[in-house]
Amino acid sequence: MDKYIEVPFDKSVSDSLNAGDYVYLTGTVYVARDAAHKRMMESLDQGRELPFDIKDQTIYYMGPSPKREGKVIGSAGPTTASRMDKYAPRLMDMGMTGMIGKGKRTNEVAEAMHRNKVTYFAAVGGAGALLSKCITSSEIIAYEDLGTEAIRKLEVKDFPAIVVMDCHGNCLYN
Amino acid sequence: MREVSVEAVTDAIEEMCIKVCHELSDDMKACLFNAYDNETSELGKKILGQLKENLEIAKEEMIPVCQDTGMAVVFLKVGQEVHFTGGNITDAVNEGVRRGYTKGYLRKSVVSDPIERINTKDNTPAVIHYEIVPGDKVTITVAPKGFGSENMSRVFMLKPADGIEGVKKAILTAVSDAGPNACPPMVVGVGIGGTFEKCAIMAKEALTRPAGEHSSIGYVKDLEEEMLEKINGLNIGPAGLGGRTTAFAVNINTYPTHIAGLPVAVNICCHVNRHIQWEI
Numbered sequence: 001m002d003k004y005i006e007v008p009f010d011k012s013v014s015d016s017l018n019a020g021d022y023v024y025l026t027g028t029v030y031v032a033r034d035a036a037h038k039r040m041m042e043s044l045d046q047g048r049e050l051p052f053d054i055k056d057q058t059i060y061y062m063g064p065s066p067k068r069e070g071k072v073i074g075s076a077g078p079t080t081a082s083r084m085d086k087y088a089p090r091l092m093d094m095g096m097t098g099m100i101g102k103g104k105r106t107n108e109v110a111e112a113m114h115r116n117k118v119t120y121f122a123a124v125g126g127a128g129a130l131l132s133k134c135i136t137s138s139e140i141i142a143y144e145d146l147g148t149e150a151i152r153k154l155e156v157k158d159f160p161a162i163v164v165m166d167c168h169g170n171c172l173y174n
Numbered sequence: 175m176r177e178v179s180v181e182a183v184t185d186a187i188e189e190m191c192i193k194v195c196h197e198l199s200d201d202m203k204a205c206l207f208n209a210y211d212n213e214t215s216e217l218g219k220k221i222l223g224q225l226k227e228n229l230e231i232a233k234e235e236m237i238p239v240c241q242d243t244g245m246a247v248v249f250l251k252v253g254q255e256v257h258f259t260g261g262n263i264t265d266a267v268n269e270g271v272r273r274g275y276t277k278g279y280l281r282k283s284v285v286s287d288p289i290e291r292i293n294t295k296d297n298t299p300a301v302i303h304y305e306i307v308p309g310d311k312v313t314i315t316v317a318p319k320g321f322g323s324e325n326m327s328r329v330f331m332l333k334p335a336d337g338i339e340g341v342k343k344a345i346l347t348a349v350s351d352a353g354p355n356a357c358p359p360m361v362v363g364v365g366i367g368g369t370f371e372k373c374a375i376m377a378k379e380a381l382t383r384p385a386g387e388h389s390s391i392g393y394v395k396d397l398e399e400e401m402l403e404k405i406n407g408l409n410i411g412p413a414g415l416g417g418r419t420t421a422f423a424v425n426i427n428t429y430p431t432h433i434a435g436l437p438v439a440v441n442i443c444c445h446v447n448r449h450i451q452w453e454i
Binding site: 022074125129147 | 217221228229239243280282295322353355415444445
């Protein structure tokens with residue numbers, strides 16, 4: 001079933017989404033992958049705040065290629081989400097409601113999704129040129145020294161994704 | 175001796191890196207188009223359609239096909255009659271990668287140390303496999319390797335008693351475990367025989383063989399065809415969401431091995447299986 005979803009979204013939206021839904025996301029998402037997650041966890045461990053308020057936000061696991069002149073961003077497809085499994089439950093417990101990536105997740109992640117009403121979307125891996133066309137703005141907001149792994153704030157329009165794990169315990173990969 | 179300037183190698187590699195990350199080879203394109211026509215899963219077909227569109231956008235607008243433009247793997251077959259002039263050949267290869275990834279707006283994904291993890295910011299060094307061959311030519315193959323699928327690759331040190339059935343099981347295990355993480359449809363490179371490292375390098379090189387070209391060894395060709403059919407029966411499908419298109423090709427290379435061993439390496443590549451070969 002095709003659905004048009006505005007991001008950020010709250011837990012009630014997660015509640016309404018089911019594994020297998022084909023969605024088009026419009027609004028704001030944050031981009032972070034391995035190194036940015038590691039650094040965010042170190043910040044939290046030291047009692048500092050995250051670079052952005054994570055409540056109701058969606059994180060896109062992605063590291064873009066550099067942009068050419070006149071473009072918003074380079075190629076921008078999802079990376080494998082399981083590498084962030086170690087960090088994701090903590091962010092969900094802090095209010096994150098969505099994740100975009102690709103591939104399977106651990107049981108710990110599934111439990112945290114259920115507990116916090118979080119949705120995991122898959123974007124099509126290896127379609128980075130196509131997906132870049134759905135990104136209307138990109139701004140680095142933290143950790144610029146990490147290069148492609150910096151935290152970015154993106155505006156997306158009709159970004160295609162599939163609900164692969166919902167907050168009700170269903171997984172499309174199984 | 176034939177003199178070859180290392181600058182010519184640098185220039186070639188620069189151009190090859192840029193080209194291969196923006197446009198897939200004809201064999202890979204043909205695989206995708208063919209799969210789109212034959213996929214029976216509705217969602218699978220929709221995803222394959224997106225991948226086709228992705229290739230068009232990448233080529234027309236010069237946006238890399240995938241943002242993970244890989245670690246640059248370079249196979250250099252050097253004729254023994256060649257004399258390189260003008261500098262160090264390894265430096266020349268890395269300079270080509272540096273220029274290609276910088277000028278081509280390709281992602282810099284290499285860190286200088288596996289534990290300290292500081293990005294080198296120019297995607298060097300490359301992983302270079304040298305081979306001395308007869309003749310006076312230099313054959314360069316550039317195959318930037320993405321790590322979503324690289325992380326799902328495996329080496330199995332089987333026993334001789336495991337035989338061909340053990341090899342089949344190893345291949346299917348690696349592909350099943352890879353599932354959606356490896357961005358299927360995949361290309362599966364397999365190395366059988368040799369030693370621990372030899373089978374892995376063979377598996378990597380097998381990925382650079384055009385999809386659809388088979389081994390010249392009878393039983394290996396049969397194994398390639400049987401494995402492709404079995405893999406496509408796993409219902410992993412495009413993006414791991416079900417369907418008949420799980421792999422485009424299974425390419426297998428073999429080498430003599432030890433009386434006590436049967437090494438098998440399975441190097442998995444996503445549908446963005448980049449390989450380009452030039453001769454100087």
